[in-house]
Amino acid sequence: xxxxxxxxxxxxxxxxxxxxxxxxxxxxxxxxxxxxxxxxxxxxxxxxxxxxxxxxxxxxxxxxxxxxxxxxxxxxxxxxxxxxxxxxxxxxxxxxxxxxxxxxxxxxxxxxxxxxxxxxxxxxxxxxxxxxxxxxxxxxxxxxxxxxxxxxxxxxxxxxxxxxxxxxxxxxxxxxxxxxxxxxxxxxxxxxxxxxxxxxxxxxxxxxxxxxxxxxxxxxxxxxxxxxxxxxxxxxxxxxxxxxxxxxxxxxxxxxxxxxxxxxxxxxxxxxxxxxxxxxxxxxxxxxxxxxxxxxxxxxxxxxxxxxxxxxxxxxxxxxxxxxxxxxxxxxxxxxxxxxxxxxxxxxxxxxxxxxxxxxxxxxxxxxxxxxxxxxxxxxxxxxxxxxxxxxxxxxxxxxxxx
Numbered sequence: 130x131x132x133x134x135x136x137x138x139x140x141x142x143x144x145x146x147x148x149x150x151x152x153x154x155x156x157x158x159x160x161x162x163x164x165x166x167x168x169x170x171x172x173x174x175x176x177x178x179x180x181x182x183x184x185x186x187x188x189x190x191x192x193x194x195x196x197x198x199x200x201x202x203x204x205x206x207x208x209x210x211x212x213x214x215x216x217x218x219x220x221x222x223x224x225x226x227x228x229x230x231x232x233x234x235x236x237x238x239x240x241x242x243x244x245x246x247x248x249x250x251x252x253x254x255x256x257x258x259x260x261x262x263x264x265x266x267x268x269x270x271x272x273x274x275x276x277x278x279x280x281x282x283x284x285x286x287x288x289x290x291x292x293x294x295x296x297x298x299x300x301x302x303x304x305x306x307x308x309x310x311x312x313x314x315x316x317x318x319x320x321x322x323x324x325x326x327x328x329x330x331x332x333x334x335x336x337x338x339x340x341x342x343x344x345x346x347x348x349x350x351x352x353x354x355x356x357x358x359x360x361x362x363x364x365x366x367x368x369x370x371x372x373x374x375x376x377x378x379x380x381x382x383x384x385x386x387x388x389x390x391x392x393x394x395x396x397x398x399x400x401x402x403x404x405x406x407x408x409x410x411x412x413x414x415x416x417x418x419x420x421x422x423x424x425x426x427x428x429x430x431x432x433x434x435x436x437x438x439x440x441x442x443x444x445x446x447x448x449x450x451x452x453x454x455x456x457x458x459x460x461x462x463x464x465x466x467x468x469x470x471x472x473x474x475x476x477x478x479x480x481x482x483x484x485x486x487x488x489x490x491x492x493x494x495x496x497x498x499x500x501x502x503x504x505x506x507x508x509x510x511x512x513x514x515x516x517x518x519x520x521x522x523x524x525x526x527x528x529x530x531x532x
Contacts, residue, residue: 133161135429136271138248138260140166141174142227143277143401143418149231150426152238158432161240163269165260168245177224177378178296178339179415180331182217182480188419192226195333197311202471205316205464212476219311221331221339222415244269251276253394273435275425276393277401284387285516288453290324291348292384292412295355296341298376301369306332314471316464317366318358321346324456325463328362339378340367345456345463349381382412385519386450391437398437400425406440409449411483417441444492445485451507454514460503473498 135151137144148164167173178194185196196218201211235241246268250261258274259267283289315328324346332338342358344350350358363369382402389405392398400406406417417440424438441449455461470479474495481487482495496504 131161132257132270132272133163133242134272135160135162136258136260136269136274137162137164137277138251138274139277139401140164140228140243141277141401142179142224142415143404143406143422144275145228145231146418146422147275147400147425148241149234150422151429152235152241153426153430156430158430159240160429162238162242163271164235164241164243165248165268166243166245167247172247174224175378176376177380179222179224179227180220181222181413181416181419182214182219182484183416184216185218187220189222189227189230192222192230194221194223194226195308195331196220197309197331199310200471200476201310201312202468203312203315203317204468204472205320207317208468210468210472211310212471212479214476214480217477217480219313248278251278251393251397253396258394258396272396273429274397275400276397277399277403280389280403283383283385283519284389285518286385286387287450287511287514287516288457289383289385289387289519290345290453290457292343292345292382293349293380294329294341294343295350295352295359295379296329296339296377297359297363297374298339298378299337299363299369299372300375301336301372303370304335305367305369305372306330306335306338308332308334314464314467315362315366316468318342318362320464323347323459325467326358327464327467328366330367341378345384355379382407382414383519384409384412384453386446386453387516387519391439398435404437404440408441408483408485409446410452413483416484441485444489448492448496450511451504454511455500455503455507458507460507461500466499469498469500470495 137148151160151162198218199211199213201209203209247263248260249263251274254270257272259270262268312330318326318328320326321344326344329341329343330338342362391404401418407414421438421440428435456463
């Protein structure tokens with residue numbers, strides 16, 4: 130059997146998205162694709178939630194769990210800012226529904242093959258790349274290999290924080306939620322000594338919602354720490370009364386200004402979080418994964434040379450580095466920083482900014498809504514800071530679904 134055109138390692142959001150776009154009908158140059166998925170066990174992520182924003186009618190619209198036309202942020206004193214980000218809607222996609230939708234396309238693609246194996250290495254080969262198994266044997270070779278496995282170590286960085294969280298899907302005894310409004314950040318939570326914390330509420334109906342407790346800080350909590358924070362938020366802040374927890378999710382995501390190379394060899398490319406698709410200042414990943422996957426698939430399906438697109442431009446990355454450093458150093462108060470942004474910037478413009486798609490003049494106007502003096506001091510300081518190796522990250526649960 131000839132080597133496939135493309136080998137994808139990992140069947141998470143990045144791997145499945147690339148396979149989905151590569152196997153779309155109507156390619157000028159049909160491609161053979163092999164997806165290497167981890168066998169059932171600890172290497173496969175648990176069910177998880179992805180959130181992103183776009184106008185109605187996107188690629189995965191039929192698989193959405195819910196979407197919201199309005200977004201709300203609550204300051205520490207409870208003051209609410211409600212935004213209408215039209216034409217965008219904030220969307221929730223569950224991994225099981227996404228996998229089912231992608232699976233239907235892949236099952237009908239004659240040039241697609243899926244194998245299960247534990248991958249230990251990916252490297253260049255004479256005519257492309259190759260994927261190695263635990264025993265050192267070559268599992269598969271391909272003209273191009275796209276590796277979505279998490280990095281074992283984060284890259285050297287001036288600032289590295291963790292975005293860590295636990296969420297409960299709750300069912301209350303009485304109507305408690307507004308299904309038209311997603312609470313992105315609720316700062317009525319006790320703040321850690323370093324970083325920030327907030328609550329996050331995505332209503333599915335008046336009595337059902339995903340409720341999360343999130344921190345941006347140097348280290349995760351233990352399980353009881355998250356449970357204690359969630360009990361406080363659901364009972365003392367939201368005052369939900371009696372409720373049933375129907376499911377739980379938990380995750381850790383690096384927030385770093387380190388550089389994630391998109392190439393690991395002549396024919397080996399990194400995608401997803403390993404390729405820099407996670408926005409350092411927010412933790413959002415899914416939308417950047419889609420942009421990257423579409424761009425790669427469009428070029429390969431048209432028979433053109435591959436140019437791996439950068440998930441975010443130079444300017445958004447620079448702004449992220451400033452924000453992370455200012456937050457980690459304590460120069461800015463995290464809850465005040467984000468509350469100012471959401472209260473002072475129109476919703477549609479802010480979402481484009483958070484997605485890295487705003488224009489230079491818009492970035493300047495948004496910057497004026499932040500604490501200017503501490504941010505300028507951080508801008509001056511950054512070039513003189515040394516990039517250091519961070520400690521190994523803890524196992525990640527899944528992509529964070531909030532900013």
